[in-house]
Amino acid sequence: MEQFRQIGEVLGSLVALMVLQDDTQINRRQCCLLFDIFSSAFNTIAEEIKLNLRLDEKNTKWNALEQPFKELQRIFKEGEVYVRQSMDKRDWWVKAINLHQNKDCVHNHIHNLLSHFPVVIEAIETAGETAGRDRGEMQRRGIALKMKYDKEWNDPKLFQFRFGKQYLIPQDICSRFESAWREDRWNLVETLREKSSSESTTKTQQRLAGLLIKKIIGSEGCVGKLFPSSILNGGDYVVRRRVGGQYKEIQWQGDSFALRNFFGDVETSASEISTLLSLSHPNILQYLCGFYDEEKKEVLLVQELMNKDLTYYMSGSKRRVSFCIPVVVDLMFQIARGMEYLHSQKIYHGDLNPSNIFLKARNSSDDYYQLKISGYGLSTVKTTTVSSLKPNETKPCIWYAPEVLQEQEQCLPGNATSFKYTEKADVYSFGMLCFELLTGKVPFEDGHLQGDKVSRNIRAGERPLFPSTAPKYLANLTKRCWHSDPNQRPSFSSICRILRYVKKFVVMNPDHDEPDARSPVSDYCEIESWFLKKFAANGSFNSLSVAQIPFQMFAYRLAEKDKTILNSMDKNGEGAASTSREDMNSTVDDPLITASDAKSADSDGKSVYSEIQEQRSIHLDSTPQRRSVCTRIPEKKILQMKRNSNVKAARKSTGHKDGIPNGKPTQPPLPRVQSVKNVRVSRLKSMTRSLSTDRLRLATGDTSD
Template sequence: CFTHAGARRWFLIREEREGPARRTGEASKQGRRCRPGASGDRNSPAHHQLLHTDHPPSPSSPSSIQETLHSKGFIFQAFVIPISFAFVVAQEGLVRSFHRFLRRPVQLLLVISIKRRPRKGRYHRLCISVALSLSMEQLRQVGEVLGSLKALMAFQDEIRINKRQCCLLADAFDVAFEAITEEIRQNLNFDERLTKWKALEHPLKELHRVFREGEQYVRQCMEIKDWWAKAISLSQNIDCVQLHLHNLLWCIPVVLESIEAAGEISGCEEDAIYRKRLVYSKKYEKEWMDPKLFQSRFARQYLVSSNLCSRMDSVWKEDWWLLLDMISDKRRSMTKQENRLAELVEGSKGRIFPSSILVASKDYQVRRRLGNGSLCKEVQWMGESFAVRHFFGDIEPLVPEISLLSTLSHPNVMRLLCAFADDEKKECFLVMELMHKSLCEHIKEICGPRRRVPFSLPVAVDIMLQIARGMEYLHSQKICHGNLNPSNILVKTRSSAPDGHLLIKIAGIGLSSVKNSKASTNQTATNPCIWFAPEVLLEQEQTGDSGDSRYTEKADVYSFGMMCFELLTGKVPFEDGHLQGDKMSRNIRAGERPLFPFPSPKYLTNLTKRCWQTDPSQRPNFSSICRMLRYIKRFLLLNPDHSQPDPPVPPVDYYDLETSLSRRFTSWATTEPTPVSQVPFQMFAYRVVEREKTNVNIKDKSSESGSEGASVCGDENTLSSSSTLSDDPCSVPLNSLKPSAQLHSDANKKQPLKKTTANGKANVDSGQKPKGRAVRPPQLTPCGPSLRMNSESQLPPLMESPGRRKSRGHASDSEIA
């Protein structure tokens, strides 16, 4: 079955049988050449015919596929994978791919029905081609979205809201695509796209998601229906820079790094490979770790030119001025209701308007209450859906807090659009963006006996990064949350992300007198002290009142660490513990923390444990957390085998990288939010220091091996399995880039365990798996794809076999406490 991007028709391939006629070699050849849209040679005994149906079989039910094929005259047997091919299938991840394909529609799905086992080799080449051609398909899809965006921008004069931001986004996407395709043309061979481009698959998939979300933003701004509602919700909105361009500038370094990894194994000439590796190593030298030098050298590659950076800083203000001019020009022809809405748009910040503007509107309609016992309702107003927080009480003391909340604007912070009040009835209406549910509710819905962990690692890290970015912005505004927990994190499913990515917004900020009037269902069911820092619990015990506690930024970091535990494990902290009430509070102050299960990744559990340190001074700030999470997200994207029983681990501790870089760049140690234009440089600086520390560990280990009499010409050295992360350079590839290494892992495993030393003697394996390989300086680059090179290669081997890595594992993986 083949599906085409943007098409809703399914092409079903049928093979007709004509009695006992014997298939000729020419007929088989013509049948194999058949492609979607062509029917093949109809004179051959067996040909392939493409049929069309508007009702595709359900991907989740193999029986429905069988019934549909049978009703169309097909001969359906089964999905057959020969045993001789099982090793290759497992190595390339095809089992997981087919498993994923059967559960939702995809761009390319190949269903094979056979009667007998095919000749060895033909099935092998077919499956490998399907698995490895996805990188080119992802690149094509990115270009498809860019073409759609260019078609929209042909009518940019019709954009009436955030026109300058839409133009900036389109220009940035255009420059990014040109830079990426230029790098691909210079570093990769098109003829090798089926065999050596696999490292690009997941980074390009992430880039495709970024492009789709940006295109949807432009579509939303171009929609002319319900213009006043869009003016209220999109004016003073900075999602273009802080959300879409942030994601783009984070993704570009990862895509470029994957191109470099694929480029190291591209081509057949050793001299050309050597030169490319030398060029890549020179790129990540310490001399470029200066923001100005980086901008002058890599401005086009990383989208940090002075023109784009200046536009990022001013584009929001320009759109705001254009909107005010547009409203001013329409003043004379406006109705009375439109004049009220114009005043609402022009002066929404810090003002509280009469409730009659909202309630007396003809199209104002209350839909439903949001949550049990919540003060929020979903309403329909001016053709759009909003969330309204409706409460009663004295409004005058709340005016300063409401004015402060109306000035907040960040993609990951719940935004107050406008406020209405009735002084006589003492009621207040706060209009906000509509979200789907809380993070607590979402986790409860998706978790179950068959799915104990709510999110995959990439999705969990993405959620953690969004929460950290929102808190980074709040702390830069001198606002401490004080009640950070999953009930105050609101989520919305992204329609462009079928892989489970969510849009996160932090709620529950301010209006403490209103919050304390009615407790949420989750807080009554769960002891709220599990989210509070030890110093906050101590103060509550001393004062006897939780409402008067002085919350700090580091207390929010502690709460964030507890939420990370729930995101990674699906368990509420201490839910299976024996401590309740005062005992739990006392033990938390004494240092007790929840325990991670065994398979938890070390690099994420370490970060979580840093956040919930008992000493507040030992906890990182949210700016540092954001930088570390961005780099962890990059690591997961370049190493897609993180869900395997023995997943890859980073070569260094990212907290150590952050500490050393914060000492070098004093601006990193502040709590100010990172400018979006600085994200590529921060990713680059992390990469440079990571390479430096890894190479130092390599040299230290190489010298230790040399002192023990080991050869420096490629002999196998046995390394201790209990060595630490910093002392074991061969536990992972130097660039932490596993996809490029897996392209030929099957060929690597077939090589015999008989090595030839420099003296010409054979080193025969004695039944014990080799643990590592001594290397010789200088190390040109940590992106070494030396899996196709035998011991006679002229290049220094920079990476050990993935099979050898996995056979050994890492000692720190078992250290949970």
């Protein structure tokens, strides 16, 4: 309850800030959208608490809500910081440069909310299953949950129609996800025009305003064209230091930026530069402005600045201070999201390693970081020199996929070669990054591979070894990413969906650091295979749309529930009168069952989810004491039971003892089994009334006639 109160405090702060929303000159529409969806989230939680929980149980049955509410408070707090920064009028020109095409409102803050909100709803529902003392009320809540998590809602449009309001994606909110950003850009253009005509605006600021207006509008002749370097040099432009490679840290317009420069003919890379300047995502270092010096033939690209890369955190005095599991999963997820976005723009990195992963501590007091990917793009000016390194140097080949190493092997030493980058090669590099995040060790750092043996052994299939303490569900995903066969590696869209659900598991099970910590009941990679076949493959699911995140979480939840039921049946059997596995297998031979099952079976026999559904139809019973989706199996089981009874009767008449002396009465069957048997016999009679007499005799085993 305390965490929920703290969430209310953050929302109250936003209410006070939004009183002055009309004075906001940057991202006003997006701030209003964020405030509205936060308000809707708070009200929805309040309604769910009223429906499912009791205040007098807050110290007992509410404990499961602590971690989900804590994470939700962090999301609210980060959203509040975003609104504060947008409304702050200080350093206005710097914010105009940094935020003129920023999409963090939807793709960072709303994305995080929609990814986590299903966790909060499920936590409240789980706590509500045991809340209160009225058994009737508890049963009604249980029935309502079973109806909610039914496969009939396993469709994106039906899900939004039925649960859109509960999961914060009603149509009126979703329509604002894109329109709010477009409206803010046009409002910024009007503000820039007003400022450029103001007498207090300097010449440099006027030229900068013209640059931003042309960039936002995308006027004809400006697309793909760089602006004169005099606009950059005319202000307080100062190079502060070189940060390696093509990058420098500069001071410009009173703030620090990164500058990427290279020399050459701009025409050969104009199209790619234009694409880079249009990119915007919270997990990539964004290109803000582009300039060109005609005399020097120098291209100057201004980027946002982040100083500390992943190598800084994984080496030196901080080495061996491993990130905790929730932070590791969050960092893996942010890398995957950034790469998913780049690949959606047909941009492949080719050099994904710790030196191109930058981290910045978030504004909250916990250990979470904002992660951004650098070093992408400009393949026309990227070259790799194949040469021998010093024996003690760390070879960059540990981050390259085997197929890339094979291509490098075929190049002559000393040649500058532009390699072909691929999606699956980036996934391999991501797998190696995951290993370093999970273990705190550089891959192959143990020293058993030296020199050219590193590349050769990697191509032969050797991979780093995980310690026994590494979570298996994360290690298994990593191993899939560095598979030797590129076709077996998942896409970054699949990795994002898997890690989004892994984040949910980590929040719901905060004992992840314990030696006997729980593992997921399902292999999320298998669930993703089913998801791809059912939704992504036919184009009915847009992986980049944040509005579809709640449905993705819902679909995973349905598959996980089925897998849990299946595992439970495999371990414990089904019901008091359950038969052996041979008996269950024999039920498939019933022509009444197989004909129906053949119609209802999914066309894709390899689908994990279809296997689950088919096995449910075989195993589950329809008696009131059991959860059921099938009404035909029990009759087959009772046929087996009756056949066994007839066999026992025959054995009695022929003197077989079965361990019981002849003539002594046997122990009567359990009343529950007998009552179930009577019900099943009556059902059998009603179902077989239209059958022929011979078939009825064959089905029941009755030969008395």
